[in-house]
Amino acid sequence: MTVFNSAKNIYTLAILWVLVIMLPVPFIYAALFSEEAIEIVPLIVILLIEVFFLSMLLDTKYTVDGNLLHYRSGPIRGKIDILKIRKIEENNSFIKTSTLKPGLSNKGFTIHYNAYDDIFISPERKEDFVKTLVAINPQIEVC
Numbered sequence: 001m002t003v004f005n006s007a008k009n010i011y012t013l014a015i016l017w018v019l020v021i022m023l024p025v026p027f028i029y030a031a032l033f034s035e036e037a038i039e040i041v042p043l044i045v046i047l048l049i050e051v052f053f054l055s056m057l058l059d060t061k062y063t064v065d066g067n068l069l070h071y072r073s074g075p076i077r078g079k080i081d082i083l084k085i086r087k088i089e090e091n092n093s094f095i096k097t098s099t100l101k102p103g104l105s106n107k108g109f110t111i112h113y114n115a116y117d118d119i120f121i122s123p124e125r126k127e128d129f130v131k132t133l134v135a136i137n138p139q140i141e142v143c
Contacts, residue, residue: 002132004123006060006073007105013057020053060104062123064132069111071121073102080113082133087112087141091120 023046030036055074063070069080078100089110098110098120108122109130123129134140 001063001065004062004064004125004129006062006103007107007122007124007126009105009107009122012104012106016053016057020050020057023050056104060102062121062129064136067136069133071102071119073104076100076102080111080119082136085111085113085133085137085140087143088130088133089143090126 027043027046052074056076057074060073062072064082067082069082069085071078071080089112090108091110092107098118100118101120103120103122105122108120109126110118110120112118130142134142
């Protein structure tokens with residue numbers, strides 16, 4: 001089993017950390033300075049959002065185990081059969097056309113698999129990642 005951590009873009013990290021820090025501020029302010037009771041439902045929603053962002057920040061990685069590529073970014077998890085990967089395309093542009101993007105950087109790969117599926121991922125060790133996948137499936141077209 002080989003693990004590849006996600007590359008991290010400073011802007012993505014900054015935005016996520018600002019959200020993690022700033023989202024609870026209104027509730028803390030209300031708890032300290034307001035005489036009214038704090039609404040529990042919005043507080044629970046904010047806490048769930050916080051957990052989502054923190055889990056993305058702390059647990060975004062890709063694992064190659066046998067013929068499967070497992071991806072995880074917080075609660076977003078899945079697996080791809082490496083033998084069904086058709087093409088790996090380097091994508092360093094700001095705009096991504098993939099619907100699923102479990103990564104913390106805008107520099108990475110769009111992986112095309114099955115007939116019409118694709119995913120954008122951003123491993124730190126890009127060359128090792130591609131070599132690992134191509135070693136399992138030499139039919140992968142690398143662009």
